[in-house]
Amino acid sequence: MTASPAPMQGILRQDGRKGIRNTLVVAYLVECAHHVAREIAWPYRDRDVHLIGFPGCYPNGYAQRMMQALCTHPNVGAVLLLSLGCESFDKYGLAHAVRESGRPVETIVIQATGGTRTSIAQGRAWIDAQLLALEAAPRVPMGVDELVVGTVCGGSDGTSGITGNPAAGRAFDLLVRDGAACIFEETGELIGCEHIMAARAITPELGAVLEESVAKAARYYATLGYGSFAAGNADGGLSTIEEKSMGAYAKSGASPISGLLKPADRPPRGGLYLLDVVPDGEVRFGFPNINDTAEIAELIACGSHVVLFVTGRGSVVGSAISPVVKICANPETYRRMSDDMDVDAGRILEGSAGLDEVGREIRDLVVSLGRGARTRSEELGHQEFALVYKSFEPIGPACLPAA
Amino acid sequence: MPQDTLDPRLLVLDPRDNVAVVRRRIEAGTAVAVPGATVTPTADIGLGHKLAVRAIGVGETILKYGAPIGRATSAIGVGEHVHVHNMESAYTRTHTLDEARARHGDHA
Numbered sequence: 098m099t100a101s102p103a104p105m106q107g108i109l110r111q112d113g114r115k116g117i118r119n120t121l122v123v124a125y126l127v128e129c130a131h132h133v134a135r136e137i138a139w140p141y142r143d144r145d146v147h148l149i150g151f152p153g154c155y156p157n158g159y160a161q162r163m164m165q166a167l168c169t170h171p172n173v174g175a176v177l178l179l180s181l182g183c184e185s186f187d188k189y190g191l192a193h194a195v196r197e198s199g200r201p202v203e204t205i206v207i208q209a210t211g212g213t214r215t216s217i218a219q220g221r222a223w224i225d226a227q228l229l230a231l232e233a234a235p236r237v238p239m240g241v242d243e244l245v246v247g248t249v250c251g252g253s254d255g256t257s258g259i260t261g262n263p264a265a266g267r268a269f270d271l272l273v274r275d276g277a278a279c280i281f282e283e284t285g286e287l288i289g290c291e292h293i294m295a296a297r298a299i300t301p302e303l304g305a306v307l308e309e310s311v312a313k314a315a316r317y318y319a320t321l322g323y324g325s326f327a328a329g330n331a332d333g334g335l336s337t338i339e340e341k342s343m344g345a346y347a348k349s350g351a352s353p354i355s356g357l358l359k360p361a362d363r364p365p366r367g368g369l370y371l372l373d374v375v376p377d378g379e380v381r382f383g384f385p386n387i388n389d390t391a392e393i394a395e396l397i398a399c400g401s402h403v404v405l406f407v408t409g410r411g412s413v414v415g416s417a418i419s420p421v422v423k424i425c426a427n428p429e430t431y432r433r434m435s436d437d438m439d440v441d442a443g444r445i446l447e448g449s450a451g452l453d454e455v456g457r458e459i460r461d462l463v464v465s466l467g468r469g470a471r472t473r474s475e476e477l478g479h480q481e482f483a484l485v486y487k488s489f490e491p492i493g494p495a496c497l498p499a500a
Numbered sequence: 501m502p503q504d505t506l507d508p509r510l511l512v513l514d515p516r517d518n519v520a521v522v523r524r525r526i527e528a529g530t531a532v533a534v535p536g537a538t539v540t541p542t543a544d545i546g547l548g549h550k551l552a553v554r555a556i557g558v559g560e561t562i563l564k565y566g567a568p569i570g571r572a573t574s575a576i577g578v579g580e581h582v583h584v585h586n587m588e589s590a591y592t593r594t595h596t597l598d599e600a601r602a603r604h605g606d607h608a
Binding site for chain 2 (some may be wrong): 108247255256257258259288293315318319322323324326327328331332333334336337338339340343344363410427428429446447467
């Protein structure tokens with residue numbers, strides 16, 4: 098028996114994971130260092146230099162963990178940290194973790210360097226010294242079973258749950274079958290689906306954990322007084338959070354659910370996972386996710402090489418670190434915004450394509466990203482990023498049963 | 501026209517459902533066939549919106565995908581637009597910009 102040729106080419110990291118991009122991340126560790134970091138990164142925006150950061154001055158375990166997971170993500174090849182100098186973020190711990198991961202890392206402390214101008218010059222000089230090596234990094238064969246793929250929906254409307262979300266679900270089924278780890282999320286948009294979802298868990302204990310994660314989301318949003326539902330969702334025909342949830346749930350496909358993750362937890366093996374994005378404990382720090390971009394950052398912190406983004410109303414966002422595949426559910430939106438969209442799932446509504454066909458198209462597109470193809474949002478320069486305060490307890494033993 | 505005809509612009513996702521989804525935009529003033537009735541909406545109904553395919557009583561559960569998605573806040577006749585004006589969530593209130601639009605005279 099001959100092995101089939103590897104479908105992708107990746108960059109091997111010290112921890113054994115492989116990346117499909119070799120991004121240099123510039124990370125500010127407090128809002129006060131944001132401008133300097135942005136000025137450093139801006140001239141290199143077409144050369145896979147991406148800006149991320151955390152705006153807060155107070156320490157937060159979640160944010161520290163997120164930043165560490167993002168800076169050691171397989172798509173990241175080098176990290177430049179920008180500190181003002183007096184913020185509480187543990188820059189020493191972060192730099193240590195990046196160095197231990199085998200990646201080049203440099204920390205610029207603006208107060209020590211002498212201010213804005215000298216920090217920008219130092220940062221750009223460091224990037225200049227790294228870029229050629231990053232761009233020439235050797236590639237090794239990479240299989241679908243080494244991929245982690247996340248999915249999110251944003252700007253949903255009444256078409257999302259009929260076309261784009263179930264098509265993304267079919268793509269997930271194909272990827273899981275081939276050994277990939279696939280992650281769906283937003284427990285606040287699974288309200289009303291918790292029982293049918295729990296029935297798909299690989300153990301009854303995991304099923305109970307999945308149900309509890311949705312109950313937690315329902316309590317959290319009830320306290321806040323708003324569901325995970327934007328005004329535009331209603332303009333697009335969605336009337337209630339339950340209706341939006343039923344559509345969002347379709348992104349998960351039909352595979353058994355192998356585990357529950359929290360932000361920055363990595364799936365231990367292939368299979369389908371739910372990412373619990375709603376904080377634990379009493380309601381603190383505001384909304385669980387302030388926008389789609391914050392959700393995408395959490396999927397990437399879990400190791401996602403690629404994120405599938407289903408939209409009906411028409412979102413244009415991409416992301417720092419991992420490519421975002423834009424799947425347009427609404428044929429009218431697609432005609433208006435086709436330049437921003439990778440997949441026209443509205444064909445399903447108009448009868449010119451089936452769910453399976455669009456599902457295969459999405460799967461093939463994901464694999465092509467591991468052979469050098471770029472998404473629309475990457476070509477358009479989208480590198481959105483958001484990270485704010487949250488708090489989580491570690492996952493319990495029932496969350497990741499061995500299959 | 502047979503009594504059980506469904507307009508091709510509509511799609512029923514599950515046989516248990518009491519609403520159909522608009523798959524092609526319905527223009528105001530065009531006749532729409534739903535089982536047992538023909539209605540003529542006075543405003544456009546966009547893609548992804550819902551029309552009742554059965555009479556729905558106050559408080560009755562709205563079913564789509566064969567699953568409950570909320571309850572009726574007023575009686576809904578066959579062929580009527582089903583949305584935030586006549587149904588509500590069993591969980592959290594739906595936030596819209598309808599009031600802001602009405603106040604400032606804008607359109608969706």
